Amino acid sequence: MKLELRGITKRFGALVANDHIDLVVEPGEVHALLGENGAGKSTLMNVLYGFYDPDDGQILVDGVPVEFAGPGDAMAAGIGMVHQHFMLVPVFTVAENVVLGYEPVKGGGLIDLAEARRRVKEISDRFGFDVDPDALVEDLPVGAQQRVEIIKALSRDAKVLILDEPTAVLTPQETDELIAIMRQLKAAGTSIVFITHKLREVRAVADRITVIRRGKVVGAARPDSSETELASLMVGRSVSLGVERAPAQPGAVALQVRGLSVLDEAGVLQVDDVSFDVARGEIVAIAGVQGNGQTELTEVILGLEPAVAGSVVLDGTELIGRSVKDVLLAGVGYVPEDRSADGVVADFSVAENLVLDLFDQAPFARGISLDLAAIQENAERRAVEFDVRTQSVSDAVSTLSGGNQQKVVLAREMSRPLRLFIASQPTRGVDVGSIEFVHKRVVQERDSGTPVIIVSTELDEVLALADRIVVMYRGRIVGTVPGGTDRDVLGLMMAGVPQAEAEAQAATHHTVLGEADIEASEEESK
Amino acid sequence: MSQATPAPEQPAGSTAPAPRRDDGIEARAQGALREMLTSSWLVTVCALVLAMVISGVLIAAADADVQDAAAYFFARPADFFSAAWDAVWGAYVALFQGAIIDPTASTFTRAVRPLTETMTTSVPLILAGLGLGIGFRAGMFNIGAQGQIILGAIFAGYIGFAFDLPPVLHLLLAVIGAAVGGGLWAGIAGFLKARTGANEVIVTIMLNNIAIYLVGYLLSTKAFQREGSNNPISPPVGGNAEYPLLLGSGFRLHLGFLLAIAAAVFVWWLMSRSTLGFQFRAVGSNPSAARTAGINVNRVYLLVMMIAGSLAGLAGSAQILGTEKVLTDGVAASFGFDAITVALLGRSKPLGTFFAGLLFGALRAGGFAMQARTGTPIDIVLVVQSLVVLFIAAPPLVRAVFRLPSAGGRGAAPELSAPVVKEAAA
Incomplete structure (x- = not known):
């Protein structure tokens, strides 16, 4: 099936989200x-999936103009979509999820589960998915859930499959499996539209690349x-992807975490007997797939959650309890993982957000009275220093883009003398141009002698910043490896494989992206 | 609410659209609250007009002449319309004359008395409304002003009639007592929320009931009941504990009005200029970011309730030391509930609350005159009040009626609809 979008235009008020976009799949x-x-x-x-009506332009399937009033029409026309956030019912089985919405029925209006199972089995066998139709979705790992979504789309005879940021939640090994699946589907004649901002993956799987910037197609690129080149096209100016940084000059150990354990509200151990050190002037990255205790670890250090056991000593002072x-005043800078939930107060101004944790300290307060002039002056200075793009520091922070909001958080947390800097997912939802800036500031902080902890689920980021990498899996530390460790080794460790075994496995089997890394480094050395 | 930044696809979600943690009734209630607080001034005015128009229909419908004229509507429709006009116009003129100024009165004192009555009536509304407004902006839906007013009145009343103290001191102590009484009563709800997470809406409603029966009980005890009386009524407060009258004995307007102005200024300073208010607003807008920034959210809950309760307590003092002078079980009238409306109408801002309080004071004061002169039931005033809130709670409705543009082109369509349709399609 050939899919064609011609001159698609979609406006929201004054904003043109799509400006005459042409796309041929x-x-x-x-x-x-x-x-x-x-x-x-x-x-x-x-627009393609029928959620929005385009203001202009048309969609053609095999040369015939079509109109979709909703996702149902799009599905009927052979378009399937796998959303970034899965649309599955966790307590249903795989088979039940797959047939949800158009269940096969047998006599008496009962759902024909045998038929449902057969469908799942058939697709799963055809592509070697290895998915049990009777497993509960909530018991499946994320990668398998994604495969259920793909089966769901395929079972409705999708000829064009849209994958929206499919690798955001996957480990490198799962990503590798997904790439294999994409190649198989392609071989079977299914077209795939692969939405992403990750350059490495694009180069690994795409046949053709269309780059969109500010609602317009700005060019096509070859894999x-x-x-x-791709990054420059995407951002509209030349960007440097790697962070230039001198080797770390670690000083004395500043932070000692010993035997730290944390329970969540349900009484499940989220952080399990974790111990590590961070020295002055080094960046330690905590790597791991989302939800393996990293978040809880940083929250305990900050004092947001209680620890059930263990200690966190910063420069001889116990932080637990x-x-x-107090922890902030002890010199800990903290960039939370979820910026909009924990980092900024959306309807506060940029200026107010810049003093969110300093508002009662001199010079921003005199007694119990705020010094608005000082707050304003500080905001103007920080906005320049951290390149926060805003019309006025009195604007609500919610009017800023994600990258600029993150700069506000960084500016706030780095604007006082630090003895420890913790940043969780420092560049999540941040545009490529700002990532460069954020990474530079983090390295600068390290070079000024501050111990730095970076928590990231993005291997690219971990590899770009870390002097040492602590890998966490199910609340435990799987191992600590030096920065620049092979991507495949890290990926396996993030899936819980011990370091030695991971190294052995990675040596015999490279993932697609890992190979791309090696090739790139070989090219460089030539 | 992205206004200028090109972030069209955020709603549909290539970035994670950050699911709110406390998704539930509370979050939704807070969303509704925010909606009410952020709608524009124009909407408020339109809501008021709309409420008056609908109430006008009710006034006409309830009027005997109009009903008579309706019987022969098809024979002489003009009769019907002129009767309806007379009824509505008459009622609203009476309302105005009873609330602002009465040019038909025989003496100047009588002519301006309605305005002073409005000001007097507005005192408890303004004071309690200011307190509720602080709570709303801190994200707490305090329904308990009624109970807090009663407790303020109990404390102030007891100090007022049980002791005999010199001037100034007596009043000062009684007023402080009122603030402490209301503050402690509301503090119970704040404490329970901070310690156990108990929902303040439920706790404050229940505390209202307890307060109502508490005052009833107290008025049957020796300490509170007037000697020789079988009715639930206290002795009158001492003259030294009364708010001095501002315009002499011809008017009821008392010092409490100046106290209300002072309180409005104080609340303005507290919310926009003090470190404490900064914390209140931060917790109200995003408690988890506030917590991450080192703000003690539980302490804020407690403080907000205590300050709100103190202001409601002062409203109680205006009743017992200003207008009623004795403690009865009806001392709070319905001021505590009307104050919720006042705070919402005033968008929880001090100046807005002040004027909303005056408006509701006018409706209340004028309502009596309207009933007396035109026979229009005073309940119409309640209808106006209720409709105002109803319309403010539904800004899109008001915008639709008056053909106003939707909230300043905020791109509400993509942001609101996208996740919804997605969920529906899943």
């Missing part, structure tokens, strides 16, 4: 849609374009 090709957050990729796919305020 040939049968059996993997077509990557590359663009930053907010470039208009998802809007375009939502053999270099990452820097102290209030958040």
Whole structure:
């Protein structure tokens, strides 16, 4: 099936989210849609999937113009979508999820579960998915849940499969399996639209690449374009992807975490007997797939959650048992993982957000009275220093883009003398241009002698920043490896494989992306 | 609410659209609250107009002349319309004359008395409304002003009639007592929320009931009941404990009005200029970010309730030391509930609350005159009040009626609808 979008335009008020976008997806090709957050990729796919009516332009399937009133029409026309956030019912089985919405029925209006199972089995066998139709979805790992979504789309005879940021939640090994699946589907004649902002993956699987910036198609690229070329196209100016940094000059150990354990509300051990050190002037990255205790670990250090056992000593002072305020005043800078939930107060101004944890300290307060002039002056200075793009520091922070909001958080947390800096997912939802800036500031902080902890689920980020890498899996530390460790080894460790075994396995079997790494480094050395 | 930044696809979600942690009734209630607080001034005015129009229909419908004229509507429709107009116009003129100024009165004192009555009536509404407004902005739906007013009145009343103290000191002590009484009563709800997470809406409603029966019980005890009386009524408060009258004995307007103005200024300073107010607002907008920034959220809950309760307590003092002078079980009238409306109408801002309080004071004061002169039931005033809130709670409705543009082109369509349709399709 050939899918064609012609001159698709979608406006929201004054905002043109899609501006005359043309896109042709040939049968059996993997077509990557590359663009930053907010470039208009998802809007375009939502138009294609029938969520939005385009203001202008048309969609053609095999040369015939079609109109979709909703996702049902799109599905009927052979378009399937796998959302970034899965649309599955956790307490249903795989088979039940797959047939949800158009259940096969037998006599008496009962659901024909045998038929449902057969469908799942058939697709799963055809592509070697290895999914048990009777497993409960909530028991499956994320990668398998994604496969259920793909089966769901395929069972409705999807000829074009849209994958929206499919690798965001996967381990490197799972990503590798997904890439294999994409190749198989392609071989079977299914077209794939692959939405992403990750350059490495695009180069690994795409046949054609369309780059979108600010709602417009800014160009097509071939998969053999270099990452820097792609990034420049995406951002609209030249960017350097790697962070230039001198080797770390670690000083004395500043932070000692010993035997730390944390329970969640349900009484499940989220952090299990974790011990590590961080020295002055080094960046320790905590790597792991989302939800393996990293979040809880940082929250305990800050005092947001209680620890059931263990100690956290910073420069000889015990932090466990102290209030958040005390920990912050002890010189801990903290960038939370979820910026909009924990980092900023959306309807506060940029200026107010910049003093969210300093508002009662001199010079921002005199007694119990705020010094608005000092707050304003500070905001103007920080906005320049951290390149926060805003019309006025009195604007609500919610009017800023994600990257600029993150700069506000960084500016706040780095604007006082620090003895420890913790940043969780420092560049999540941040545009490529700002990532560079954020990474530079983190390295600068390290070079000024501050111990730094980075928590990240993005291997690229871990590898770009870390001097040492602590890998966590199910609340435990799997191992500590030096920065620059092989991506495949890290990936296996993130799946719980001990270091030695991971090294052995990685040596015999490289993932696609791992190979791309090696090739790139070989090219460089030539 | 992205206004200028090009972030069209955020709603549909290539970035994680950050699921709110406390998704539930509470979050939704807070969302509704925010909606009410952020709608524009124009909407407020339109809501008021709309409420008056609908109430006008009710006034006409309830009027005997109009009903008569309706019987021969098809024969002489003009009769019907002129009767309806007379009824509505008459009622609203009476309302105005009873609330602001009465040009038909025989003496100047009588002519301006309605305005002073409005000001007097507005005192408890403004004071309690200011307190509720602080709570709303801190994200707490305090329904307990009624109970807090009663407790303020109990404390102030007891100090007022049980002791005999010199001037100034007596009043000062009684007023402080009122603030402490209301503050402690509301503090119970704040404490329970901070310690156990108990929902303040439920706790404050229950505390209202307890307060109502508490005052009833107290008025049957020796300490409170007037000697020689079988009715639930206390002795009158001492003259030294009364709020001095501002305009002489011809008017009821008392010092409490100046106290209300002072309180409005104080609340303005507290919320926009003090470190404490900064914390209140931060907790109200995003408690988890506030917590991450080292703000003690539980302490804020307690403090907000205590300050709100103190202001409601002062409203109680205005009743017992200003207008009623004795403690009865009806001392709080319905001021505690009307104050919720006042705070919402005033958008929880001090200046807005002040004027909303005056408006509701006017409706209340004018309502009596309207009933007396035109026979229009005073309940119409309640209908107006209720409709105002109803319309403020539904800004899109008001915008639709008056053909106003939707909230300043905030791109509400993509942000609100996208996740919804997605969920529906899943």
